Amino acid sequence: MSDASDSSDADDGGVFFEAPDRAYTVRDVLLAADLRGELGGLRESVRQGIACVRYAEEEGFEVSDEDLQQAADSLRYELDLETEEATEAWFERNGVSAEDFTDHLMRRLLRDRLQDRLAHVAAQVHVLAREAEPLLRVEALLGGDLARLALALARRAAVRAGYAARGDRPNASLLDARRDVFLGERGLGTEAKWGEWMAEHGVHPELFEHLLDLETLYRTRISGLLTADRLRRETQVRVADCVRMCLEGAAFPSASAAREAIVCVREDGDPLEDVARRCGARMHRSRAFLPDHNRVPRAQLLSARVGDLLGPFADSETEHWVYRVCEKENASPEEPEVLERMKAGLVDGLVAGDLDEHIRWVMPRPGG
Numbered sequence: 001m002s003d004a005s006d007s008s009d010a011d012d013g014g015v016f017f018e019a020p021d022r023a024y025t026v027r028d029v030l031l032a033a034d035l036r037g038e039l040g041g042l043r044e045s046v047r048q049g050i051a052c053v054r055y056a057e058e059e060g061f062e063v064s065d066e067d068l069q070q071a072a073d074s075l076r077y078e079l080d081l082e083t084e085e086a087t088e089a090w091f092e093r094n095g096v097s098a099e100d101f102t103d104h105l106m107r108r109l110l111r112d113r114l115q116d117r118l119a120h121v122a123a124q125v126h127v128l129a130r131e132a133e134p135l136l137r138v139e140a141l142l143g144g145d146l147a148r149l150a151l152a153l154a155r156r157a158a159v160r161a162g163y164a165a166r167g168d169r170p171n172a173s174l175l176d177a178r179r180d181v182f183l184g185e186r187g188l189g190t191e192a193k194w195g196e197w198m199a200e201h202g203v204h205p206e207l208f209e210h211l212l213d214l215e216t217l218y219r220t221r222i223s224g225l226l227t228a229d230r231l232r233r234e235t236q237v238r239v240a241d242c243v244r245m246c247l248e249g250a251a252f253p254s255a256s257a258a259r260e261a262i263v264c265v266r267e268d269g270d271p272l273e274d275v276a277r278r279c280g281a282r283m284h285r286s287r288a289f290l291p292d293h294n295r296v297p298r299a300q301l302l303s304a305r306v307g308d309l310l311g312p313f314a315d316s317e318t319e320h321w322v323y324r325v326c327e328k329e330n331a332s333p334e335e336p337e338v339l340e341r342m343k344a345g346l347v348d349g350l351v352a353g354d355l356d357e358h359i360r361w362v363m364p365r366p367g368g
Helices: 026-035 041-059 065-078 085-096 098-113 115-124 129-143 144-168 171-186 191-201 205-222 228-237 255-268 274-279 299-302 336-358
Strands: 015-019 024-027 242-250 282-291 310-316 320-331
Touching: 015 144, 024 144, 026 129, 026 144, 026 191, 026 205, 026 310, 041 098, 041 115, 041 129, 065 098, 065 282, 098 115, 098 129, 129 144, 144 205, 144 336, 171 205, 191 205, 205 336, 228 320, 228 336, 242 255, 242 274, 242 299, 242 310, 255 310, 255 320, 274 282, 310 336
Parallel strands: none
Antiparallel strands: 015 024, 242 282, 242 320, 310 320
């Protein structure tokens, strides 16, 4: 199996998945996303984080050890890392150091803390665009973007492999037309522009052509699928994907402690946060669409009302979670985030067979 990139797998962040004809590394995932124009938000987030850290140092702001530990616990929860051993193994497997982890938390904490002053911070602290580049992999990995971007590239690789297996690759004129449209959309409509992009990213022409081929074939495969009528029908079928919920959770050391906490909240009127603090239980607050709260049974989430307590749910022998529903609302089907979920659902239905048949995941499959 040939390499998918220009340098060693180790230098490229490791192989994320394999298709029949090549392996795809973390670097490939980020390059493909960049070619599609999907890294702008991530770059800006990193630059804001760097600026906030420098601004805090200049202004004498400090992050307490308690706040840093709480942020670390919250991120471990998001990554489903229940123990120190699991965390260390995850670090080693993904090439993340303790320093990378702490630096990411500092950028995240200070960016959140200075959210209402980001424009002022940007005016006071200049961060060069190239300063963000070395941090993109860790930021994408710890921020959850890398899994989403890897799945996007895997779909494209699966479509290409499917065409090859069936022997029904579309004709060259159709693919050339779609390629030209894509390059025009990305402002890469001339060879000079391609050259600039490849030089800026250190990409060999062979890899650039391969990424273009993946995108062109993928767009051809899904053409005609994402119509307004189909998206409207999808929102009617996938009602839960339009429900946004905020859950406040506390992890208690035993099931009995969790049940006692529920009694304190329901009968004594104590806030869950206060009960958790008295017990030394760590807290986590998450806001997501209903299907993404995967630690709570879907049926309970569907029937829950604001203020309800859910649980306890055992994550391990020493963590039994109790959740309080803080918010529950129906998002508009016209919201960009909802539309993206509907589009992803339609595309997944179309390419699921190719994805299962032709892609072998080396790193854990996103959502799997």
